[in-house]
Amino acid sequence: MSEQAMDPASSPLYPIREVSRLTGVNSVTLRAWERRYGLIRPQRTPKGHRLYAREDIRRVERILQWLNRGVPVSQVRDLLEQAEPTTNDVPPPDISDWEGQRQRLLQAVDALDSDTLDVLFNRSMALYPAGSCVTELWQPVIDQLEERWGDQFGAELQRRLLESFLRTRVAIRLYHANQAARGARLLLLRLPEERDLLRLLLLALVASASGFRVEWLDADLPLNEVPLAAERFKADAVLMTSGYAEHSDLIRRQLPRLAEQLERPLCLVGPVARIRGAELENTQVASLGNELPAALSRLHGLLGR
Template identity: 20%
Template sequence: MDCLEGKYNINAASKMLGIQPGTLRAWERRYQIIEPIRNESGYRLYTDEHIKILKWIIKKINQGFTTSQAVSLLANNQLFSDAFNTKEENEITSMSVELLDSLLNFNEYKAQEIINSLFSLFTIEKVMLDIFVPLLEKIGDLWESRKITSAHEHFASSIIRSKIVTVFYNSPQNHYFPKVVAVCSPGEWHDIGLLMFSLVLRRKGFDVVYLGSGMAEEDLNKTLENIHPDFLFISCTMKENLTNVLSLVTSITLNFKNLKIGIGGYAVNSMKQSDKEQFSAFIVGQNRADWEKWLLNRSG
């Protein structure tokens, strides 16, 4: 019998492993270590590979690791990581294709159903950064190459944006953590990238005031005087706005001496080398690793 064929029900698996069925269910929900096969009646069936993985986790716990630490070790263990990563990547690819198809067919019900499934399977950060970002880039490429209409682009973007907004405002704030103002540069109207970045900050505990797009420069200055934030993040996606953004950063730096300013967005990638060197301290980067490094260097 193939080691990938489900053959142990939850009671049999719990006896083999020496743990309670409730613990197995809890690990499945909380850590997503494995995904048991379901039979026609909906009951869990564990494979030999599942048992092997769970025994490894239990061994680490018995060695003194917490369950979460053991799971982290599992993700970095070469014995298992390739299989896990391949399965997860395949699932993400399949669901992303299905989501894109539903969005381009204006099927809101199906799109929302898939999005809800994604959030039930993966972490918020995983969905936002590894699924939504590539999906939006794909939609943008299709629109620029005129393979889809502006109606398709607007519909798809609005569905995804609405989900990000919901998650953002449902995420807890900590008023004892540094206060952040996040805003698009004057003249900008595309704010999804900034919204995702703001969500990551809020999930890290920052007290984020999200201003989005359409903010006039004079209003921004008044807002900074009123809020007294620790950080200001400005997004710029349009190349023609770069000069104004850099001028704005210079002006704000002079007026708010202790304010830590970061700039990001698609247009920042196209900055002249001389500007990149001059404003290197302000450039946040284009991915989460860059963001983490930038924040770490300016915290404390």
């Protein structure tokens, strides 16, 4: 039976998982807003489960509006207690305005503005699931940057700044997440033609958020050492990514041979999987696709977990 209930006035009440779906705020954040900051006060069932009224959901949306304006969460409660804005007030920005966020992110990279990158990363990760942040914000921006970088003056500086920024933020998250994760252990590697770590880092971020324990190497690893690395890291699967088609010999001969040597699945993720997937259909190499959340979902099924 659903936890959704009706109060005496026939006003619907929603369980925390439904509020998370409706607002995009994960349940951990909703609990923190309640316990640490007193921002919301849901009702409780006799068993202690939280139930949220429509007014609670509207309050969550107002909290998001203030956070999107750059207000620290510790200051939001005072603002919420003030009078409701009038209809003549300028409406707050739409928190799901992904296009606006993508433009701000591009501008921050162009300006080499690490402070704005930090704000955009932390805010998006606080308000949305990691998979949504990657597919709606970070991956499209990186795709657009790679299209225009080419031989553009200053492109390498922008690339390395963004890589260094994401390496630090993702590594911190992985360190803490791996302590608590109980899922399968993944070894993430990039293929030879991949120029930087950007796609690998986004893959690591989504994999960790999907419950996997993640190990990754930021340097190229010879293919003949991958079985040793997988064994020493106790990996349940090896994932390799690239934004390029890679050499035909690697795809058609070397990777299938490597998959036969491994005692765990060998998977391709990213544009290379979309480009070369058809060539791997009759091999032991699993092509998980280009969309990261969907790819990690397929991996769960592949591992039977």
